[in-house]
Amino acid sequence: MREQHYYVKAGYVMKKENQPELREMTGAELKSMLKSSIQFKSLGGVKHSGLKLGDAELKWWRDAKFGMFIHWGLYSILGRGEWAMQNEQIPVEEYEKLAGEFAPGHFDAEQWAKLARDAGMKYMVLTARHHDGFSLWDSPGSYRGFTSMNSAAKRDFVDEYTEACRGAGLKVGLYYSPMDWRFPGYFKPHELPENALLMKKQAYDQVEELVSRYGKIDILWYDGAWLAHQGGDPDGAWLWEPVKLNRMVRKYNPGTVINPRSGWEGDFYCDEGSHEITGGIIPVPWEKNLCICSGRSWGWIPDDPVMLFDAAIRMMVNVFIRDGNVLLNVGPDKDGVIPEAAAERLKEIGEWMEQFGESVYSTRGGPFQPLDHVYGSTYAENRIYLHILDCKEFAKLELPPIPQKINHCGLLDGDCIPFVRTATGIKITISHEAEKPDTIIVLELDEPVEFDFVENITFTGK
Ligand code: GLC
Numbered sequence: 517m518r519e520q521h522y523y524v525k526a527g528y529v530m531k532k533e534n535q536p537e538l539r540e541m542t543g544a545e546l547k548s549m550l551k552s553s554i555q556f557k558s559l560g561g562v563k564h565s566g567l568k569l570g571d572a573e574l575k576w577w578r579d580a581k582f583g584m585f586i587h588w589g590l591y592s593i594l595g596r597g598e599w600a601m602q603n604e605q606i607p608v609e610e611y612e613k614l615a616g617e618f619a620p621g622h623f624d625a626e627q628w629a630k631l632a633r634d635a636g637m638k639y640m641v642l643t644a645r646h647h648d649g650f651s652l653w654d655s656p657g658s659y660r661g662f663t664s665m666n667s668a669a670k671r672d673f674v675d676e677y678t679e680a681c682r683g684a685g686l687k688v689g690l691y692y693s694p695m696d697w698r699f700p701g702y703f704k705p706h707e708l709p710e711n712a713l714l715m716k717k718q719a720y721d722q723v724e725e726l727v728s729r730y731g732k733i734d735i736l737w738y739d740g741a742w743l744a745h746q747g748g749d750p751d752g753a754w755l756w757e758p759v760k761l762n763r764m765v766r767k768y769n770p771g772t773v774i775n776p777r778s779g780w781e782g783d784f785y786c787d788e789g790s791h792e793i794t795g796g797i798i799p800v801p802w803e804k805n806l807c808i809c810s811g812r813s814w815g816w817i818p819d820d821p822v823m824l825f826d827a828a829i830r831m832m833v834n835v836f837i838r839d840g841n842v843l844l845n846v847g848p849d850k851d852g853v854i855p856e857a858a859a860e861r862l863k864e865i866g867e868w869m870e871q872f873g874e875s876v877y878s879t880r881g882g883p884f885q886p887l888d889h890v891y892g893s894t895y896a897e898n899r900i901y902l903h904i905l906d907c908k909e910f911a912k913l914e915l916p917p918i919p920q921k922i923n924h925c926g927l928l929d930g931d932c933i934p935f936v937r938t939a940t941g942i943k944i945t946i947s948h949e950a951e952k953p954d955t956i957i958v959l960e961l962d963e964p965v966e967f968d969f970v971e972n973i974t975f976t977g978k
């Protein structure tokens with residue numbers, strides 16, 4: 517074992533001093549410290565040390581790196597996004613009638629799971645219930661029985677989905693929105709407390725159903741614990757009592773990885789949307805969720821353009837080199853079919869993951885700090901993977917020094933590459949003819965990379 521520890525600051529690997537005290541900061545401070553474009557959601561959630569998973573319990577999720585997000589529900593019939601009910605102020609009674617049309621002729625959870633696997637994903641997260649209140653399972657706790665069991669389909673899709681995930685060797689994730697637009701108490705929790713409490717009861721009953729009836733739930737992905745569309749998720753904590761809610765989850769499923777959007781701080785942090793990720797390595801477990809399509813909507817809309825392959829890979833790599841996971845969303849249509857163009861793109865991504873996955877799965881971001889738009893790195897044991905986004909600029913650089921000996925330097929998919937160690941760092945000679953979204957060079961070291969964050973962060977708020 518090496519005695520010394522190293523950390524990276526401003527692009528340089530440095531010897532680690534004493535681990536500082538737990539540092540409280542806002543998301544804005546973190547952004548500015550890392551010069552980052554991250555936009556963490558729901559910071560400042562209620563803290564409860566007993567609820568948070570330890571490093572060992574979170575390891576599988578951090579190793580998995582890549583998952584499929586699925587937004588699918590009644591709104592997929594309308595094709596105007598999952599917010600159609602609210603945006604268009606569709607009256608509850610009218611919206612509820614859509615259940616009579618919900619008969620997805622081509623729903624096949626095994627096909628979804630197969631596509632996720634083909635894309636190189638390791639987990640899935642399905643919107644078991646979005647803000648419109650429609651539940652994709654046989655839910656006794658659903659207010660007014662607004663469920664897929666009582667729809668034209670008469671099916672429990674969560675049951676089929678959870679089985680399919682497990683059958684495909686994927687971890688099972690469920691998205692659940694505590695809030696529900698059908699409750700006037702959501703919009704006026706102080707004026708209509710009884711109605712708000714009815715909504716809360718529904719959330720507790722339904723979360724209990726989800727975590728107790730479908731075997732092990734690996735990920736619980738909340739969204740929408742704010743109230744009256746004001747503030748963030750932690751602002752609704754007085755109503756939801758998220759510690760109590762998640763204690764119940766832990767009772768059934770002690771190892772469930774829980775996101776921060778219930779008002780409790782959660783096991784990891786979320787950056788949402790299609791914006792590019794820049795800046796330093798993020799020293800907390802985090803996930804970027806975004807759409808494979810335009811991002812105008814998470815639920816299906818017709819002819820939504822799909823991200824270009826190169827853009828998708830660069831987006832993902834920009835997350836991996838900053839130590840994050842990617843949760844990539846698709847919106848199946850009302851029949852349960854994932855649009856062909858999105859499916860094709862996912863398969864292309866899968867081919868890339870198949871070829872280069874060694875530089876992604878089970879790696880961590882580092883030890884070199886990313887240089888925006890030029891390169892960054894991931895590592896596992898005694899290998900460093902340089903992900904080069906701009907070969908021309910990279911060729912001008914010298915990498916910071918590392919303490920280990922470099923036994924080999926070469927393209928992950930090919931030849932050896934010449935390098936020299938100078939007094940100040942490492943100079944790698946690469947040709948910049950190859951136009952790839954990500955050129956990967958592997959450095960094989962004589963000893964494992966030891967990279968540890970000095971920052972030990974907890975968030976106080978925005
Ligand atoms: C936003 C959207 C919501 C979607 C979620 C996914 O919160 O409002 O509809 O489900 O992002 O992260």
